[in-house]
Amino acid sequence: MRQFLRDSGHLIRPAVILLAGLGIFLAVRTAFIPKAFGEYGHYDPAALERIRARSVSYAGQDQCVLCHDEQAKARAAGKHAHVACEACHGPQASHALADDPSAHKPPLPDVANLCRRCHEKDAAKPKGFPQVVTAEHSGGALCNTCHQPHNPHL
Ligand code: HEC
Numbered sequence: 001m002r003q004f005l006r007d008s009g010h011l012i013r014p015a016v017i018l019l020a021g022l023g024i025f026l027a028v029r030t031a032f033i034p035k036a037f038g039e040y041g042h043y044d045p046a047a048l049e050r051i052r053a054r055s056v057s058y059a060g061q062d063q064c065v066l067c068h069d070e071q072a073k074a075r076a077a078g079k080h081a082h083v084a085c086e087a088c089h090g091p092q093a094s095h096a097l098a099d100d101p102s103a104h105k106p107p108l109p110d111v112a113n114l115c116r117r118c119h120e121k122d123a124a125k126p127k128g129f130p131q132v133v134t135a136e137h138s139g140g141a142l143c144n145t146c147h148q149p150h151n152p153h154l
Pocket residue numbers: 059060061063064065066067068085086089092093095096097101102105106107108
C-alpha cells in the first residue's frame with residue numbers, strides 16, 4: 001500500500017487539487033446563485049419581485065396628452081409626432097401621476113443640448129434622417145429661436 005502511494009504521488013496530487021477546486025467551485029456557486037434559480041428555466045424568479053418594487057419613472061405620453069392639449073396638438077401636426085414627450089422632457093411620472101402635478105412642475109429641457117442629441121450630423125445615421133452641423137446651422141443661436149420644439153417646422 002505504502003509503495004503504491006509513493007508510486008502514484010504524481011496522480012494523487014493533481015487529484016487533490018482537482019477535488020479542492022471542485023469544492024471551492026461548489027461553495028462559491030451555492031453562495032452566489034439565488035435559491036429559486038431555475039424554477040422557470042435559466043432565470044431568477046426573485047428578480048420579478050425586485051423589478052416590481054422599483055418606483056415608476058416614466059408615465060408614458062398617453063398621460064401627458066390628457067392635460068397638455070396644446071402641446072399634444074402641436075406635436076401631432078408636425079414631424080415630432082412620433083417623438084415621445086418624455087424623450088425630450090425626461091422621465092416625469094413624479095409630475096404626471098402626482099395628486100397635484102403643478103406642485104411637481106418639471107424643469108424645461110436644456111435646449112442647447114437637447115436637439116443636437118438627435119440631430120447632430122453623423123455619418124452613422126440613416127441618410128433620410130434630418131441632421132445638421134448644429135454649430136454652422138444655428139450660428140450659435142438656440143434651436144428654439146427658429147424652431148417650435150413641438151412642431152419644429154414652424
Ligand atoms: C394631471 C394633469 C397633468 C399630467 C398628466 C401631466 N401634466 Fe404637465 N403640468 C400639469 C400642470 C397643472 C402643470 C403646471 C402648469 C403651470 O403651473 O403653468 C404642468 C406643467 C408641466 C411642464 C412645465 C411647464 C412650464 O411652463 O414650466 C412641463 C414641461 C410638463 N408639465 C410636461 C409634462 C409631461 C412631459 C407629462 C407626461 C409625462 C405631463 N406634463 C403630464 C398637468 C399635468
